[in-house]
Amino acid sequence: xxxxxxxxxxxxxxxxxxxxxxxxxxxxxxxxxxxxxxxxxxxxxxxxxxxxxxxxxxxxxxxxxxxxxxxxxxxxxxxxxxxxxxxxxxxxxxxxxxxxxxxxxxxxxxxxxxxxxxxxxxxxxxxxxxxxxxxxxxxxxxxxxxxxxxxxxxxxxxxxxxxxxxxxxxxxxxxxxxxxxxxxxxxxxxxxxxxxxxxxxxxxxxxxxxxxxxxxxxxxxxxxxxxxxxxxxxxxxxxxxxxxxxxxxxxxxxxxxxxxxxxxxxxxxxxxxxxxxxxxxxxxxxxxxxxxxxxxxxxxxxxxxxxxxxxxxxxxxxxxxxxxxxxxxxxxxxxxxxxxxxxxxxxxxxxxxxxxxxxxxxxxxxxxxxxxxxxxxxxxxxxxxxxxxxxxxxxxxxxxxxxxxxxxxxxxxxxxxxxxxxxxxxxxxxxxxxxxxxxxxxxxxxxxx
Amino acid sequence: xxxxxxxxxxxxxxxxxxxxxxxxxxxxxxxxxxxxxxxxxxxxxxxxxxxxxxxxxxxxxxxxxxxxxxxxxxxxxxxxxxxxxxxxxxxxxxxxxxxxxxxxxxxxxxxxxxxxxxxxxxxxxxxxxxxxxxxxxxxxxxxxxxxxxxxxxxxxxxxxxxxxxxxxxxxxxxxxxxxxxxxxxxxxxxxxxxxxxxxxxxxxxxxxxxxxxxxxxxxxxxxxxxxxxxxxxxxxxxxxxxxxxxxxxxxxxxxxxxxxxxxxxxxxxxxxxxxxxxxxxxxxxxxxxxxxxxxxxxxxxxxxxxxxxxxxxxxxxxxxxxxxx
Numbered sequence: 001x002x003x004x005x006x007x008x009x010x011x012x013x014x015x016x017x018x019x020x021x022x023x024x025x026x027x028x029x030x031x032x033x034x035x036x037x038x039x040x041x042x043x044x045x046x047x048x049x050x051x052x053x054x055x056x057x058x059x060x061x062x063x064x065x066x067x068x069x070x071x072x073x074x075x076x077x078x079x080x081x082x083x084x085x086x087x088x089x090x091x092x093x094x095x096x097x098x099x100x101x102x103x104x105x106x107x108x109x110x111x112x113x114x115x116x117x118x119x120x121x122x123x124x125x126x127x128x129x130x131x132x133x134x135x136x137x138x139x140x141x142x143x144x145x146x147x148x149x150x151x152x153x154x155x156x157x158x159x160x161x162x163x164x165x166x167x168x169x170x171x172x173x174x175x176x177x178x179x180x181x182x183x184x185x186x187x188x189x190x191x192x193x194x195x196x197x198x199x200x201x202x203x204x205x206x207x208x209x210x211x212x213x214x215x216x217x218x219x220x221x222x223x224x225x226x227x228x229x230x231x232x233x234x235x236x237x238x239x240x241x242x243x244x245x246x247x248x249x250x251x252x253x254x255x256x257x258x259x260x261x262x263x264x265x266x267x268x269x270x271x272x273x274x275x276x277x278x279x280x281x282x283x284x285x286x287x288x289x290x291x292x293x294x295x296x297x298x299x300x301x302x303x304x305x306x307x308x309x310x311x312x313x314x315x316x317x318x319x320x321x322x323x324x325x326x327x328x329x330x331x332x333x334x335x336x337x338x339x340x341x342x343x344x345x346x347x348x349x350x351x352x353x354x355x356x357x358x359x360x361x362x363x364x365x366x367x368x369x370x371x372x373x374x375x376x377x378x379x380x381x382x383x384x385x386x387x388x389x390x391x392x393x394x395x396x397x398x399x400x401x402x403x404x405x406x407x408x409x410x411x412x413x414x415x416x417x418x419x420x421x422x423x424x425x426x427x428x429x430x431x432x433x434x435x436x437x438x439x440x441x442x443x444x445x446x447x448x449x
Numbered sequence: 450x451x452x453x454x455x456x457x458x459x460x461x462x463x464x465x466x467x468x469x470x471x472x473x474x475x476x477x478x479x480x481x482x483x484x485x486x487x488x489x490x491x492x493x494x495x496x497x498x499x500x501x502x503x504x505x506x507x508x509x510x511x512x513x514x515x516x517x518x519x520x521x522x523x524x525x526x527x528x529x530x531x532x533x534x535x536x537x538x539x540x541x542x543x544x545x546x547x548x549x550x551x552x553x554x555x556x557x558x559x560x561x562x563x564x565x566x567x568x569x570x571x572x573x574x575x576x577x578x579x580x581x582x583x584x585x586x587x588x589x590x591x592x593x594x595x596x597x598x599x600x601x602x603x604x605x606x607x608x609x610x611x612x613x614x615x616x617x618x619x620x621x622x623x624x625x626x627x628x629x630x631x632x633x634x635x636x637x638x639x640x641x642x643x644x645x646x647x648x649x650x651x652x653x654x655x656x657x658x659x660x661x662x663x664x665x666x667x668x669x670x671x672x673x674x675x676x677x678x679x680x681x682x683x684x685x686x687x688x689x690x691x692x693x694x695x696x697x698x699x700x701x702x703x704x705x706x707x708x709x710x711x712x713x714x715x716x717x718x719x720x721x722x723x724x725x726x727x728x729x730x731x732x733x734x735x736x737x738x739x740x741x742x743x744x745x746x747x748x749x750x751x752x753x754x755x756x757x758x759x760x761x762x763x764x765x766x767x768x769x770x771x772x773x774x
Contacts, residue, residue: 203572211655212472214572214594214629219656284573328551330571332592 008038024383038433066098066391071316078107096426249302286334321412349424600633615642623682
């Protein structure tokens with residue numbers, strides 16, 4: 001059997017009664033959306049479905065472009081005990097995502113065409129989201145020799161985004177060469193911003209809380225020094241730099257200033273850094289251990305403002321599944337990372353949309369058009385214009401739900417929100433007109449090969 | 450909201466549920482422990498003798514970090530109360546290859562021990578253990594976080610010499626950053642109304658002590674003038690290799706307790722140290738052996754205080770009317 005047709009669904013779907021939020025066109029209106037053969041066919045008030053149309057009442061819901069995540073750890077190949085392309089894609093569909101960028105720190109590392117193409121192809125076979133592999137900056141994430149940017153760019157996966165995420169490129173010369181070389185392909189280099197000398201043995205944000213808890217501090221300077229260096233290097237060679245998971249108020253200022261003087265930089269923030277603060281670590285629950293660490297309320301406030309202002313372009317989940325036995329250790333031995341895909345919208349809604357810090361249209365921009373502006377994600381996040389691929393997310397912004405780690409689609413359970421009551425949840429997700437999530441239920445597609 | 454939440458309904462009539470951090474205690478708790486230790490001191494001090502208070506109870510010393518002194522002290526404390534003691538030792542990072550911290554906890558639970566005395570190099574490990582077990586947990590030191598019985602034996606020793614500690618001045622000098630003793634000590638002294646001043650190289654102070662309710666002084670000599678107690682923390686020589694300070698010689702000159710320095714203190718002022726000492730670095734041999742040093746007395750008092758903690762964790766509430774906390 002061949003994989004599911006990854007292209008467009010056939011037939012008509014009518015999403016009726018929703019509030020359409022389309023950042024690409026600035027549209028924010030109550031309209032029905034007619035989808036025919038996987039493409040947006042018509043947006044208008046009070047449409048009537050044609051014969052055989054699948055008419056879905058989405059009254060009270062937001063209808064938006066499918067979400068795009070720049071920062072997902074799908075763990076395949078090598079980390080299947082925590083996640084794989086199938087389970088991660090299901091989590092993505094449940095979270096309203098239609099495109100995921102799978103980070104390169106797998107085993108083996110995504111530093112060669114066969115790995116990138118395998119991940120890309122697995123995404124197609126699973127058929128719940130489009131998976132765009134991220135290439136490594138350096139071979140084996142070792143920080144020395146460059147991965148083959150050109151070959152990866154020319155592969156079926158079409159990699160134009162490179163990161164050693166989890167490990168910084170510490171050597172300034174290697175980073176400068178990577179930025180310089182990437183310009184040949186108009187590719188983006190995304191460096192995990194952490195000066196490793198300043199974070200040796202670091203366990204949590206350095207500050208008042210770490211002082212009391214007796215955990216080695218992770219100074220904000222470690223992040224800011226590296227971002228400052230990378231901004232200077234990128235400006236020098238005219239390269240495109242993406243700063244992942246910004247966590248400090250000082251980092252926001254560095255990026256703001258760089259954008260102001262025309263540096264080609266984009267930035268992302270995770271949902272957890274928009275909500276969680278380091279005082280929670282007093283529980284010593286390793287589910288809260290994450291790199292970079294959760295910071296202070298002042299940082300959270302600065303990040304929220306930066307996202308609203310556009311200094312930060314995108315929300316990236318840094319979805320990082322870990323097997324339970326690895327998280328069930330003493331804090332200092334547990335690995336860093338937390339789940340994010342299925343709670344991203346709810347956290348964003350609860351933390352910044354409902355309180356009025358971001359209006360809904362801007363928030364949707366940071367989940368769709370913002371990330372799509374960072375790298376090529378094949379038309380995802382591009383808007384709901386007539387003729388566009390019908391990659392659509394329908395969210396109920398008023399849905400109140402309690403997060404249950406065991407009810408998530410990820411193979412792992414390391415969500416920091418277990419037991420949290422959050423507001424807002426994706427109800428339907430459509431990938432080129434086909435439901436991947438319908439009424440909150442993931443529509444598993446894969447056909448056994 | 451997050452994290453492993455203990456079963457709050459677990460029935461208990463123990464005066465103390467666990468002893469994980471001084472932060473969890475109030476002034477009455479500390480006073481009760483010290484008063485109990487005072488009653489138990491004659492037994493702690495008596496060689497080859499015991500009382501049957503905890504007969505039939507099993508105390509497990511779970512030592513995931515080597516500490517012969519602390520383990521022996523707990524061992525003696527339990528035995529003087531006639532408890533049975535079993536030892537579970539493993540050094541190194543995780544418990545031992547192939548067995549996780551959680552499995553160790555579940556194993557102890559299945560064996561039915563009555564109390565776990567836990568020592569770990571990982572800050573927070575005793576709290577995690579408490580989330581796995583209903584058994585009382587007694588923290589014998591975790592990472593840089595807490596060492597509550599050390600702080601209690603220290604304030605017990607101070608109280609025996611100075612009486613009420615309200616308004617007394619205690620100087621803690623040394624590597625506060627990496628010290629679980631300092632964190633517990635500050636909290637215990639604050640509960641008893643003492644004034645605390647920290648003196649340390651700036652590199653060895655925690656990044657934010659503003660909320661600790663203590664003074665910070667740069668110069669040891671200035672701080673010592675009107676102190677009732679100077680408490681020297683152990684400093685590890687290897688710290689100088691990570692650029693915390695230049696050399697043990699410079700450390701001893703600026704932050705060490707020397708005879709010259711100590712002679713400028715008030716005549717009745719005490720010198721204390723949690724042990725083991727680096728003679729010649731944070732304290733000279735002459736100071737350690739001087740009459741104002743009460744360092745060996747701390748060791749004896751440690752047995753009484755640990756007996757008191759075990760008693761309050763394990764004994765029923767028959768002699769206490771307080772509500773369980």
